[in-house]
Amino acid sequence: MKKDELLAPGHRTCAGCGPAIAIRMLLRATGPNTVICNATGCIEVTTTQYPTTSWKIPWIHVLFENAASVASGIREALDMQGKSDVNVIALGGDGGMMDIGFRAISGLWERGHNVLVITYDNESYANTGVQRSGGTPWHASTSTTPSGSASKGKDQWKKDMPAIAAAHHIPYVATASIAQPFDLDKKVKKALSIKGPKYIHIHCPCTIGWRFDESKTIEIAKLALDTKMCALYEIENHKKTLTYKPKGTPVKEYLKAQARFRHLTDEDIEEYQKRIDEVWARDFE
Amino acid sequence: MTKTVMEGSLATAKAAALCEPDMVVAYPITPQTHIVENLGKLIAQGKLKSKHIEVDSEFSALSACVGGSAAGSRVFTATASQGLALMNEVLFAASGMRLPIVMVVANRALSAPINIWNDWQDSISARDSGWIQLYCETVQEIVDTIIQAYKIAEDKNILLPVMVCMDGFFLTHVVEVLDMPKSVSKYLKKYKPPYAILDPKKPQTQGPFAFPKPYAELRKDLSDAMDASAATIKKCHDDYAKLFNRTYGNGLIEEYRTKNKKTIIITMGSLAGNVKEVVDKRDDTGLLRIKCFRPFPKKDIMNALKGKETVIILEKNISLGTSCGALFDEIRSIHCNIEDTPKILDYIVGIGGMDCRTDDIENIINQSKTKKDGHIEWLMEK
Numbered sequence: 001m002k003k004d005e006l007l008a009p010g011h012r013t014c015a016g017c018g019p020a021i022a023i024r025m026l027l028r029a030t031g032p033n034t035v036i037c038n039a040t041g042c043i044e045v046t047t048t049q050y051p052t053t054s055w056k057i058p059w060i061h062v063l064f065e066n067a068a069s070v071a072s073g074i075r076e077a078l079d080m081q082g083k084s085d086v087n088v089i090a091l092g093g094d095g096g097m098m099d100i101g102f103r104a105i106s107g108l109w110e111r112g113h114n115v116l117v118i119t120y121d122n123e124s125y126a127n128t129g130v131q132r133s134g135g136t137p138w139h140a141s142t143s144t145t146p147s148g149s150a151s152k153g154k155d156q157w158k159k160d161m162p163a164i165a166a167a168h169h170i171p172y173v174a175t176a177s178i179a180q181p182f183d184l185d186k187k188v189k190k191a192l193s194i195k196g197p198k199y200i201h202i203h204c205p206c207t208i209g210w211r212f213d214e215s216k217t218i219e220i221a222k223l224a225l226d227t228k229m230c231a232l233y234e235i236e237n238h239k240k241t242l243t244y245k246p247k248g249t250p251v252k253e254y255l256k257a258q259a260r261f262r263h264l265t266d267e268d269i270e271e272y273q274k275r276i277d278e279v280w281a282r283d284f285e
Numbered sequence: 286m287t288k289t290v291m292e293g294s295l296a297t298a299k300a301a302a303l304c305e306p307d308m309v310v311a312y313p314i315t316p317q318t319h320i321v322e323n324l325g326k327l328i329a330q331g332k333l334k335s336k337h338i339e340v341d342s343e344f345s346a347l348s349a350c351v352g353g354s355a356a357g358s359r360v361f362t363a364t365a366s367q368g369l370a371l372m373n374e375v376l377f378a379a380s381g382m383r384l385p386i387v388m389v390v391a392n393r394a395l396s397a398p399i400n401i402w403n404d405w406q407d408s409i410s411a412r413d414s415g416w417i418q419l420y421c422e423t424v425q426e427i428v429d430t431i432i433q434a435y436k437i438a439e440d441k442n443i444l445l446p447v448m449v450c451m452d453g454f455f456l457t458h459v460v461e462v463l464d465m466p467k468s469v470s471k472y473l474k475k476y477k478p479p480y481a482i483l484d485p486k487k488p489q490t491q492g493p494f495a496f497p498k499p500y501a502e503l504r505k506d507l508s509d510a511m512d513a514s515a516a517t518i519k520k521c522h523d524d525y526a527k528l529f530n531r532t533y534g535n536g537l538i539e540e541y542r543t544k545n546k547k548t549i550i551i552t553m554g555s556l557a558g559n560v561k562e563v564v565d566k567r568d569d570t571g572l573l574r575i576k577c578f579r580p581f582p583k584k585d586i587m588n589a590l591k592g593k594e595t596v597i598i599l600e601k602n603i604s605l606g607t608s609c610g611a612l613f614d615e616i617r618s619i620h621c622n623i624e625d626t627p628k629i630l631d632y633i634v635g636i637g638g639m640d641c642r643t644d645d646i647e648n649i650i651n652q653s654k655t656k657k658d659g660h661i662e663w664l665m666e667k
């Protein structure tokens with residue numbers, strides 16, 4: 001892994017920010033010959049306070065829901081200028097990519113632009129105060145789905161964005177986690193070596209939103225993998241391949257480690273485990 | 286130059302093609318469709334070497350234009366009505382990022398109820414978005430204005446996006462005899478972005494986050510550039526006239542038979558054609574056509590209205606909650622500076638494609654003596 005940092009220090013992400021770690025890992029994999037098109041969200045807001053910037057590579061932000069469309073324009077412009085060697089990446093949080101910006105991404109995939117789309121998934125609209133998103137997991141308490149005597153947090157299961165990406169029959173889809181930096185590095189490099197649209201979904205714990213101590217970011221990310229809350233895999237040629245074998249740690253350990261699940265009773269957790277096992281069996285067995 | 290006969294949309298497409306945009310990005314909506322279909326055809330036939338991106342929405346169309354322009358390419362798009370409304374958020378980003386995008390708006394009414402015919406509600410509603418807005422009377426003017434629009438937009442001291450507005454159906458679907466320039470290379474050079482680029486050799490951050498003070502400073506810069514663009518629009522118009530021998534007033538406004546006339550009709554777009562026909566037969570009334578609605582040419586209008594007694598505004602939009610159209614309030618805001626303040630009347634006409642015929646205009650002029658200053662009226666079909 002290259003040591004050059006393309007994200008300069010001094011930005012304003014929270015201590016222990018999972019997305020910030022993901023971006024550093026991402027940039028080490030992409031190298032400097034890359035344009036990033038960033039949706040509105042934590043990473044955008046914390047790294048580009050005018051007139052300063054943390055980005056040592058070309059970077060652009062336009063709006064919350066159009067990163068993929070802007071990236072489409074950049075890609076075609078660069079190709080017209082004979083700069084097809086430059087990587088173009090559309091980057092955003094789970095809100096910007098899975099919810100409000102989804103149409104733009106689907107359009108990009110369908111049109112087949114040579115762009116890598118990346119969601120850094122911190123499982124909420126963190127920038128605006130941790131509201132529920134399509135990426136928020138079942139029963140997580142957020143500021144718009146608070147737990148209470150009449151609520152167990154978010155009612156719905158997490159949206160399966162990588163599966164939706166795969167349904168566009170694009171050449172490369174992968175999930176990654178900041179707990180597996182070498183795997184992440186490999187996947188980004190592989191994606192960039194393939195011409196056409198591709199998608200990488202990076203799981204990134206958020207200390208403020210998930211409510212755990214800022215020293216535990218990587219630990220939580222690891223727990224997500226081992227409890228099967230987050231699966232690491234690649235989808236190529238319609239074939240899904242697991243790239244990390246989870247230990248099968250009870251989901252209870254993951255849930256108990258974060259205050260966003262604090263309200264869950266033992267029965268709730270049992271139910272949770274059941275659903276996790278069902279989903280895993282459906283997707284990977 | 287030899288005259289040709291052409292549908293407005295085809296002429297629009299050909300004019301855009303003459304400017305050799307690197308990218309054409311659009312989403313179909315009536316009455317804009319023929320424009321993008323024709324551009325698609327020119328690209329498919331290899332006559333235009335542009336990348337055609339058929340996006341998922343107008344929102345994405347303008348977003349991709351922003352990306353392309355920020356990466357240093359010349360881009361073209363066209364839309365109308367709901368499409369322009371859907372772009373609204375991107376409009377502000379494009380001007381704020383100072384990207385010289387040119388967009389044709391085939392003016393059409395806004396829902397609800399849904400209606401495909403012409404009025405100006407779509408682009409008038411985008412008047413505060415930081416786009417230069419030029420309204421054209423004829424297809425010939427559309428052709429000439431698109432070419433000028435790139436020159437204006439790409440001026441190093443301006444760098445603003447431009448909307449070229451053409452009345453839906455009245456201009457998009459009309460067949461007109463016109464001059465189509467063979468080449469514009471003497472007038473319009475290849476676009477070289479003076480600042481914005483996305484080049485790994487020269488990394489740059491575009492579209493950052495700004496706290497109040499720098500934000501306000503950048504917005505003030507934007508406002509100043511908008512004001513400064515009036516002189517650039519005039520100059521680009523004059524330079525074009527030298528090469529192609531066609532003028533449209535001074536590029537901002539056109540005064541038509543206004544000399545020694547006590548009554549002035551103010552309007553924009555193709556409706557000016559009807560007004561000219563009426564004015565040609567009268568010795569009491571002249572026409573002031575506003576071509577440039579943004580920046581609003583206050584001084585030019587003020588001078589044009591000096592010594593006039595009655596001003597009749599014909600406008601195809603309504604600023605809901607003010608009872609009047611946008612032009613009325615804007616003209617009134619400057620008329621306190623005019624000596625011998627004229628009487629100003631506002632007629633809301635042509636809403637959702639309703640007719641505003643020459644006899645309607647005659648009637649309005651004839652009745653104007655009996656109307657008081659500030660009179661507002663909707664012209665309804667019988």
Ligand SMILES: Cc1ncc(C[n+]2csc(CCOP(=O)(O)OP(=O)(O)O)c2C)c(N)n1
Nearest residue numbers: 040041042064093094095096124125126127
């Ligand atoms: C059209 C629009 N709606 C809402 C917002 C407010 N907003 C800004 S960032 C954001 C949340 C971003 O969430 P996500 O994409 O998950 O990224 P994160 O903040 O978690 O990094 C919201 C709702 C906006 N900027 N634009």
